[in-house]
Amino acid sequence: MPPTPQQDRSRETRRKLLDAAIATLSEHGAAATTVSAVATRAGMSRGAAQRHFHTRDVLIEETVTEFYSRLTRHLRQAVTDLGVSPGVSPGAATTTRVVELVVDSFSSDPFRAALHVWSAAAGAESGLRELIVSADARYAREVLQLMALALDADLTDPSTRELLRMTVDLARGLGLGAVLIDNADHRDKVVARWATMLDQGLRHNS
Numbered sequence: 001m002p003p004t005p006q007q008d009r010s011r012e013t014r015r016k017l018l019d020a021a022i023a024t025l026s027e028h029g030a031a032a033t034t035v036s037a038v039a040t041r042a043g044m045s046r047g048a049a050q051r052h053f054h055t056r057d058v059l060i061e062e063t064v065t066e067f068y069s070r071l072t073r074h075l076r077q078a079v080t081d082l083g084v085s086p087g088v089s090p091g092a093a094t095t096t097r098v099v100e101l102v103v104d105s106f107s108s109d110p111f112r113a114a115l116h117v118w119s120a121a122a123g124a125e126s127g128l129r130e131l132i133v134s135a136d137a138r139y140a141r142e143v144l145q146l147m148a149l150a151l152d153a154d155l156t157d158p159s160t161r162e163l164l165r166m167t168v169d170l171a172r173g174l175g176l177g178a179v180l181i182d183n184a185d186h187r188d189k190v191v192a193r194w195a196t197m198l199d200q201g202l203r204h205n206s
Helices: 005-028 035-042 046-050 056-081 092-105 109-122 126-151 158-180 184-205
Strands: none
Touching: 005 035, 005 056, 005 109, 035 046, 035 056, 056 092, 056 109, 056 126, 092 126, 092 158, 092 184, 109 126, 109 158, 126 158, 158 184
């Protein structure tokens, strides 16, 4: 059964609120991300926002789920667009592009929003800890699987898995650094160097 116009409007309202919540988290942090602030940014009344997120805790929880979902969808589509074929070993250019995609995913607005939730989870709002750790772990697993697919890499091989995990750690670190410093030139150099090392390591393990 197709959705009704009312259901379509409800989905669109929810999407706008989540867009506003991710932007607010990314720019101003968790403390500033209240139902009222998000409603204002989305151009809605607080009452309209509360019909979707009746408390700030619910808003933050749903936003965490949403921004990791967006990161996953974007990276999955980007890997699909590479046009890799199963069983075909990629070239060095593909390895570089995959590293670039992973690094970019950890430098996006959704990831910046995640960093603010991490900070809140490590401090007074410790109830967020389980939520953000679990969501981030799921995303890291998805990244590993997508890299393995794109690079025709065997995740059951310990050395290969370690190399791909190191790629995630490197991307996360560069994303964290970019929050405070415009490190685009440094990032490009690190990506190029690591992509070469990763390509060599994967070829050695295959």
